[in-house]
Amino acid sequence: MAEAEHKTGNRRILVTRPQPGASRTAERLKAMGFEPVVLPLSRTVSLAVSLGDETFDAVTVTSANLFCHVSDDILAKLRHLPLFAVGIATAKAAREAGFATVIEGGGDAIRLAETIRQALPGGARVLYLAGKVRQPVFEERMVVAGLTMRVHDAYDIEGITPSAAELRSLSAGAPFVAALLYSGVAAQKFVETFAAFAPIYLKEARFLCISRRVAGLLPPDWQARALVADHPDEEGLFRLLSMV
Missing domain, CATH: 3.40.50.10090 (Rossmann fold)
Known part of the structure; x- marks a missing residue:
């Protein structure tokens, strides 16, 4: 079935992938009816x-x-x-x-x-x-x-620390339904950035992880909301979207 047929409403998804891939992922999510927010947490x-x-x-x-x-x-x-x-x-x-x-x-x-x-x-x-x-x-x-x-x-791969302005902008919209985590480096930076204060906009988000190793880097309570791709690539991650 074509991606454009998977209309799910205007739901926010946090994309932590490095650029330029993050922008391609965002366009793909838009075609599916999601509202992507790009916040790269690593760079190559x-x-x-x-x-x-x-x-x-x-x-x-x-x-x-x-x-x-x-x-x-x-x-x-x-x-x-x-x-x-x-x-x-x-x-x-x-x-x-x-x-x-x-x-x-x-x-x-x-x-x-x-x-x-x-x-x-x-x-x-x-x-x-x-x-x-x-x-x-x-x-x-x-x-x-x-x-x-x-x-x-x-x-x-290097981790990226988001600016205060970038973090403030995340709270401007509805809570996220999911965050996409593509690498161990990004997952570590994600935890470092967000776990300490558990922002309301991630309170019920599912964490879509490219591998079990990436999921294992999350805190235990977040691991309970983690989903692991059946294949370690973006296709595997996107198959998880039907579960959010």
């Missing part, structure tokens, strides 16, 4: 990537954010290689970045590692362009698969 920052004389048989990425942070000079050296992307959105971003051979990895780190294992011979050298903040499961699975993977951190 680029890190220097230098490949030197290293050579690789393939590239892998687990976030579309990667292509916003790696220079075109680096990407130009890699576009002739097959690129393994964790899911549909990341594969789309890879194609837009100029990669001709893009293989979708099934939507999560475990399936991605298995896809690479089946596609490449043992001993193949894989370049993993990654975010500095990540879970170890993908790298662990690649070791088990017998593939040599070189990791280059291409971006990091």
